[in-house]
Amino acid sequence: MTAVLGIIGYPIGHSISPAFQQAALDHCGIDATYTAWAVPPEQVGQFVQDLRRPEALGINVTVPHKEAVIPFLDQVDDGATEAGAVNTIVRRGDMLTGHNTDGYGFLRALQEAGGLDPRGKRALVLGAGGSARGVVLALARAGLARLTIANRTVQRAEALAALGQKRGVTSGAIGLEAGGLTRAAAQADLIVNCTTVGMDHGPAQGESPLSWQQIPGSALVYDLVYNPPDTPLLQQARQAGARTLGGLHMLVYQGAASFEMWTGQAAPVAVMLAAATQAMAARRGNK
Ligand SMILES: NC(=O)c1ccc[n+]([C@@H]2O[C@H](COP(=O)([O-])OP(=O)(O)OC[C@H]3O[C@@H](n4cnc5c(N)ncnc54)[C@H](OP(=O)(O)O)[C@@H]3O)[C@@H](O)[C@H]2O)c1
DSSP: OOEEEEEEESSOTTOOHHHHHHHHHHHTTOOEEEEEEEOOGGGHHHHHHHTTSTTBOEEEEOTTOTTTTGGGSSEEOHHHHHHTOOOEEEEETTEEEEEOOHHHHHHHIIIIISOOOOTTOEEEEEOOSHHHHHHHHHHHHTTOOEEEEEOSSHHHHHHHHHHHHHTTOEEEEEOSOHHHHHHHHHTOSEEEEOSSTTOTTSTTTTOOSSOGGGSOTTSEEEEOOOSSSSOHHHHHHHHTTOEEEOSHHHHHHHHHHHHHHHHSSOOOHHHHHHHHHHHHHHHHHTO
16 A cells, blocks of 8 residues: 655645655655645645545645644644644554654754754844744754844744743844844854745745845854745855855755654655755746
8 A cells, every 4th residue: 555645735836845755755665655735724624634544644734734733633742832833744543643843954954054053152033933933942942042033023023032031042032123133143153034035936035134244254044945045145144254054954854854753764864855956956947
């Protein structure tokens, strides 16, 4: 029996998860298919219910369903509960469990591909949405010392700073005014973009949340945006002489963690990264 895996979202045509997950399954000789399903919000409950069938191993969940799936699961692990979002569902017997591998993927990429251990460091996080919440929790777990959250809607930054503070990180919140941003960036060892600014087809395509004059050359600049792979922020960071990390590694590492939960096998990360890079290039070539 060919096992069934996949990802749900709405829309889902943009996802490159099928490319790198199928490459991993094929590489490991696992008889399974990984499919992208566009599931409208009103069909999420029924879709999750159907995952109890024997051939289903589980799924990934992306925007806008990461919270919506929760009421249909039998249990949600501590990490996903804390994040308030599920990106991976695993079936064991008749039980469906929700997990969140985004924080793990973010940290592993930071440490392995970015070469930075956040323990004792200072970070500027841009954005206060779903991914920023996961990033703040992951950085707090990893022992970050100081955090500034900058967001267009300052109240959301304040709420996230309160969470950081609760988790033992000295945290503050600011808006996106140039003066405050410049001061916060100047003190940062790590700058993470968790906004959609710079994302293709997003609200601020082609823009960078910081200019090169605002970026210290000693910082690592990590952009969660992976489309385009070389974002306007990463270009500004290079101009400033800073080290850079794009979002593709995080995407692959969060998927690698899901793969390991579904299959019980070590994920072939190099194979996945190569397939993801190739899928991005092909997609951009077809634009
Ligand atoms: N690499 C990965 O694996 C990975 C994983 C997750 C997400 N991401 C990427 O991360 C980005 C954010 O995702 P998310 O899920 O956190 O989104 P989200 O929950 O919708 O949050 C969006 C954030 O962007 C800000 N924003 C939106 N438009 C803006 C503008 N024109 N100017 C300034 N700020 C603006 C929002 O500010 P307000 O609060 O003021 O609205 C908010 O902080 C996306 O590009 C996504 O693709 C990548």
